[in-house]
Amino acid sequence: MFExxxxxxxxxxxxxxxxxxxxxxLKIDWGEEIGxxxxxxxxxxxxxxxxxxxxxxxxGEVKYDGKExxxxxxxAKAELRRKEFGFVFQEHFLINHLTVRENxxxxxxDKKNARKRLEEIVGFLGLGELQKRFPFELSLGxxxxxxxxxxxxxxxxxxxxxxxxxxxxxxxxxxxVKLLRSYCKKNSATLIMVSHSPEIIEGFGRRFKVxxxxxxxxxxxx
Amino acid sequence: MFRYIWLYFKRRPxxxxxxxxxxxxxxxxxxxxxxxxxxxxxxxxRITAVNENWITIQYLSNNGRDSRLDEVIxxxxxxxxGFSDAIKVDIAYLSYNLFGSARxxxxxxxxxxxxxxxxxxxSDTQIVQGTVFERGSRDxxxxxxxxxxxxxxxxxxxxxxxxxSTPGQYSIVASLKGPSIFGLGSAGISSxxxxxxxxxxxxxxxxxxxxxxxxxxxxxxxxxITVNGPASSIDRIREQYTGYYSGVFFVDLVIxxxxxxxxxxxxxxxxxxxxxxxxxxxAVGYKSGSLxxxxxxxxxIQAALGWIAGFLVGxxxxxxxxxxxxxxxxxxxxxxxxGSLYTLIIPLAVVLLTQFLITxxxxxxxxxxxxxxxxxxxxxxxxxxxxxTGWLRYPLRTxxxxxxxxxxxxxxxxxxxxxxxxxxxxxxIRDSGAFYExxxxxxxxTGTEFPTDIASSSEVKAFSAGLEKLRIKLLFGTSSVYxxxxxxxxxQALLLLNETPTMGTLLVSEGLSERIExxxxxxxxxxxxxxxxxxxxxVMVASPLPGGMLLxxxxxxxxxxxxxxxxxxxxxxxxxNLTFEKSYKQETQFMKLITEIIIYLQFFVVMVIGVVxxxxxxxxxxxxxxxxxxxxxxxKETRRMFSIEIAAVTLSAASAGCLAGLIVWWxxxxxxxxxxxxxxxxxTPTVLRVVFMVFSILMAGFLTVRFFTSREDPIAIIER
Numbered sequence: 003m004f005e006x007x008x009x010x011x012x013x014x015x016x017x018x019x020x021x022x023x024x025x026x027x028l029k030i031d032w033g034e035e036i037g038x039x040x041x042x043x044x045x046x047x048x049x050x051x052x053x054x055x056x057x058x059x060x061x062g063e064v065k066y067d068g069k070e071x072x073x074x075x076x077x078a079k080a081e082l083r084r085k086e087f088g089f090v091f092q093e094h095f096l097i098n099h100l101t102v103r104e105n106x107x108x109x110x111x112d113k114k115n116a117r118k119r120l121e122e123i124v125g126f127l128g129l130g131e132l133q134k135r136f137p138f139e140l141s142l143g144x145x146x147x148x149x150x151x152x153x154x155x156x157x158x159x160x161x162x163x164x165x166x167x168x169x170x171x172x173x174x175x176x177x178x179v180k181l182l183r184s185y186c187k188k189n190s191a192t193l194i195m196v197s198h199s200p201e202i203i204e205g206f207g208r209r210f211k212v213x214x215x216x217x218x219x220x221x222x223x224x
Numbered sequence: 225m226f227r228y229i230w231l232y233f234k235r236r237p238x239x240x241x242x243x244x245x246x247x248x249x250x251x252x253x254x255x256x257x258x259x260x261x262x263x264x265x266x267x268x269x270r271i272t273a274v275n276e277n278w279i280t281i282q283y284l285s286n287n288g289r290d291s292r293l294d295e296v297i298x299x300x301x302x303x304x305x306g307f308s309d310a311i312k313v314d315i316a317y318l319s320y321n322l323f324g325s326a327r328x329x330x331x332x333x334x335x336x337x338x339x340x341x342x343x344x345x346x347s348d349t350q351i352v353q354g355t356v357f358e359r360g361s362r363d364x365x366x367x368x369x370x371x372x373x374x375x376x377x378x379x380x381x382x383x384x385x386x387x388x389s390t391p392g393q394y395s396i397v398a399s400l401k402g403p404s405i406f407g408l409g410s411a412g413i414s415s416x417x418x419x420x421x422x423x424x425x426x427x428x429x430x431x432x433x434x435x436x437x438x439x440x441x442x443x444x445x446x447x448x449i450t451v452n453g454p455a456s457s458i459d460r461i462r463e464q465y466t467g468y469y470s471g472v473f474f475v476d477l478v479i480x481x482x483x484x485x486x487x488x489x490x491x492x493x494x495x496x497x498x499x500x501x502x503x504x505x506x507a508v509g510y511k512s513g514s515l516x517x518x519x520x521x522x523x524x525i526q527a528a529l530g531w532i533a534g535f536l537v538g539x540x541x542x543x544x545x546x547x548x549x550x551x552x553x554x555x556x557x558x559x560x561x562x563g564s565l566y567t568l569i570i571p572l573a574v575v576l577l578t579q580f581l582i583t584x585x586x587x588x589x590x591x592x593x594x595x596x597x598x599x600x601x602x603x604x605x606x607x608x609x610x611x612x613t614g615w616l617r618y619p620l621r622t623x624x625x626x627x628x629x630x631x632x633x634x635x636x637x638x639x640x641x642x643x644x645x646x647x648x649x650x651x652x653i654r655d656s657g658a659f660y661e662x663x664x665x666x667x668x669x670t671g672t673e674f675p676t677d678i679a680s681s682s683e684v685k686a687f688s689a690g691l692e693k694l695r696i697k698l699l700f701g702t703s704s705v706y707x708x709x710x711x712x713x714x715x716q717a718l719l720l721l722n723e724t725p726t727m728g729t730l731l732v733s734e735g736l737s738e739r740i741e742x743x744x745x746x747x748x749x750x751x752x753x754x755x756x757x758x759x760x761x762x763v764m765v766a767s768p769l770p771g772g773m774l775l776x777x778x779x780x781x782x783x784x785x786x787x788x789x790x791x792x793x794x795x796x797x798x799x800x801n802l803t804f805e806k807s808y809k810q811e812t813q814f815m816k817l818i819t820e821i822i823i824y825l826q827f828f829v830v831m832v833i834g835v836v837x838x839x840x841x842x843x844x845x846x847x848x849x850x851x852x853x854x855x856x857x858x859x860k861e862t863r864r865m866f867s868i869e870i871a872a873v874t875l876s877a878a879s880a881g882c883l884a885g886l887i888v889w890w891x892x893x894x895x896x897x898x899x900x901x902x903x904x905x906x907x908t909p910t911v912l913r914v915v916f917m918v919f920s921i922l923m924a925g926f927l928t929v930r931f932f933t934s935r936e937d938p939i940a941i942i943e944r
Contacts, residue, residue, distance in 0.1 A: 080853065081858065083856035091942065097852075099621045108855060
């Protein structure tokens with residue numbers, strides 16, 4: 003499904019070129035649970051952004067479902083993200099003037115079915131009572147669950163999660179990971195999660211360690 | 225504290241600059257407009273100031289000098305004061321067209337040639353060009369400012385610029401330059417009706433005492449005889465200046481209102497953006513008094529810089545205008561510190577307003593203040609939780625569009641109000657000439673025959689006609705409606721009536737029928753409305769006095785041909801569309817200038833503030849643009865929604881502004897300007913101005929949206 007070939011991300015400064023991500027080649031299949039971990043600034047988020055079309059690599063090839071996606075137009079990339087991907091970040095990135103319901107429905111491509119699906123998701127995430135609230139009226143854990151609901155509204159085939167538990171306490175963090183994993187398992191969706199802590203991604207099918215921009219797959223338990 | 229103020233100024237230079245620029249613009253505009261007002265005052269005062277050099281004892285007469293009054297004056301002068309060197313004069317007053325409707329009449333003294341040096345010496349005046357007048361001629365020597373104002377040259381025949389021109393009355397032979405404005409001509413200049421009297425001189429320091437003595441001595445003959453000298457001139461100058469300072473104050477007040485509203489909006493956006501900063505400062509221990517002081521210093525510095533910049537720009541602009549506008553218009557510039565002090569209204573209002581706004585913000589509790597950056601509060605937010613229309617959510621749930629909304633309402637309302645005011649001012653003057661659009665009225669001098677060849681053309685029809693004058697009340701002053709007096713048969717033919725009207729009928733247009741209560745001076749027995757008559761026009765059915773002709777023709781171009789044909793004839797009066805065009809231009813020029821300056825200033829201010837507000841509103845939503853992009857919404861969708869929001873806010877505000885402007889105008893018209901004639905409530909230029917302004921704001925908004933949506937990298941929010 004995802005095929006990365008010699009992908010690298012370089013930042014050119016006046017004095018030198020810094021490699022946020024060194025030459026990376028990897029392959030991910032449908033329905034896999036991918037955990038990416040490493041210290042802050044190691045390049046793990048860069049890898050996620052490149053795969054999810056949010057960032058363009060400096061070189062290399064990124065194929066999704068057999069098609070090269072780095073060369074797509076911004077509009078085609080947006081369409082791909084909307085239809086195929088779901089995003090959850092460390093910060094919830096909800097839009098303040100929209101209610102919970104409106105935030106969740108924002109990316110919905112098929113509004114009619116989305117409303118039906120909304121009921122399922124809010125039920126699944128326990129957001130039923132909060133639908134008319136604004137983001138600033140929610141706790142951090144609630145906000146993150148709304149962000150997850152928004153990520154799942156279009157029934158994505160791939161869910162990208164960048165440090166989704168970083169701003170939450172342990173209990174809430176575990177709940178969020180559990181929710182994401184159970185959704186992906188149930189819907190055969192691919193979950194790609196980035197975390198600075200290997201504990202969070204414990205039990206994931208495949209794990210990658212990123213250090214100084216170098217990506218390596220970890221086979222043994224960490 | 226000063227360090228933080230300095231850091232704020234350093235880190236937000238553009239914001240500070242816009243602020244200073246708007247204050248400066250307001251101050252400069254006030255100074256420029258104030259100087260125009262004061263220059264009229266100064267010019268009029270130079271006319272009044274003639275009496276600081278001598279005393280004139282004068283009386284009005286329709287039949288030349290009055291020997292009885294002359295005897296009284298001469299007796300008083302010789303018996304009481306022993307004066308033997310009083311100069312016998314007659315005085316003609318020429319209309320001095322300062323700019324547009326602001327007119328002044330200056331005296332032209334009819335004297336003997338031998339008295340010229342004395343008058344020039346006493347008034348500290350010189351002949352700068354030309355020769356002295358010839359005895360018994362119609363030659364005159366006039367102030368060079370008068371020549372500039374009327375665009376005449378020495379040697380050019382002067383046509384008196386009254387409502388009705390009288391060709392070839394005087395010939396200008398010399399220009400005078402000095403501290404006061406007057407003219408000199410040969411004795412007998414007021415042949416027939418005019419002002420007659422004596423000029424009395426005294427040693428420096430005695431003139432005022434002599435004036436008062438003369439007033440006492442001639443008290444029993446007043447008001448037939450009037451005495452004008454330095455004492456009365458000081459009173460008049462003081463009175464005139466009070467009037468001009470009121471004008472300056474009013475204009476400054478309007479400008480201050482426009483700019484203060486604009487700056488309040490800018491301030492409101494700025495303070496809203498800085499709420500979190502105040503919250504953090506409160507959290508680390510700054511008292512609200514200290515924050516208020518800090519903001520007071522910040523706004524005072526900005527307001528002071530703006531005032532200084534505006535003051536300097538204003539002075540520079542006046543210097544430029546002096547060469548390009550004041551001098552060519554015959555106006556004298558007056559730099560007056562009091563007029564400049566009025567401009568302090570703007571910076572003071574700004575500082576006070578800032579304090580008022582910050583006090584409102586600081587009333588919130590600390591947590592509320594800290595969280596306010598993420599809690600956009602719209603006044604109706606809680607009422608609009610269920611709103612389904614996407615583009616209405618942001619404007620209704622947040623206060624972000626409030627400054628733009630309020631600005632557009634206020635400015636559109638002001639443009640509507642001033643537009644209506646201007647149209648109300650000029651409608652009466654314009655429409656009073658409606659009758660003469662395709663008609664010319666000519667009156668020949670007594671004993672002169674009307675040239676028959678003019679009426680022989682098949683294009684021109686001639687009717688024997690008299691003329692009656694009717695004055696109608698306008699917004700500022702009055703206007704004259706000239707009503708021809710025609711025989712019943714001619715009135716029937718002219719107005720295509722089915723029946724011959726009876727004698728004493730006053731046929732009027734619909735516009736004039738509403739103002740007929742002003743027509744008390746006319747001797748009519750009944751009034752009938754005629755659909756053929758337009759604007760403010762009428763025809764009186766009566767026996768016309770001989771000497772006048774009404775010529776009608778098909779095309780307006782005929783008016784000029786008729787004028788040319790009449791050049792060599794002894795005409796006493798010509799009324800045609802050219803007369804009214806000139807009068808309309810002159811009467812409305814000044815108010816039009818002031819109104820248009822105010823309108824375009826508003827326009828500029830609203831443009832700056834509108835564009836700044838739109839840019840700030842959109843840039844405050846950059847994270848939202850990023851979020852929309854991350855979750856896969858296309859640029860087009862985001863752009864469309866933002867654009868619809870801006871259009872909805874701007875258009876609804878513009879509609880509300882139009883309505884508010886019309887209501888305010890209607891209320892003022894009904895309460896203060898009762899019975900004022902206006903043919904239109906909203907003029908086309910007003911509508912065009914509003915359309916252009918709204919269009920410009922929308923374009924600025926659309927371009928800003930386009931800029932941010934196309935530039936904002938989806939990942940920018942995470943990286944920020």
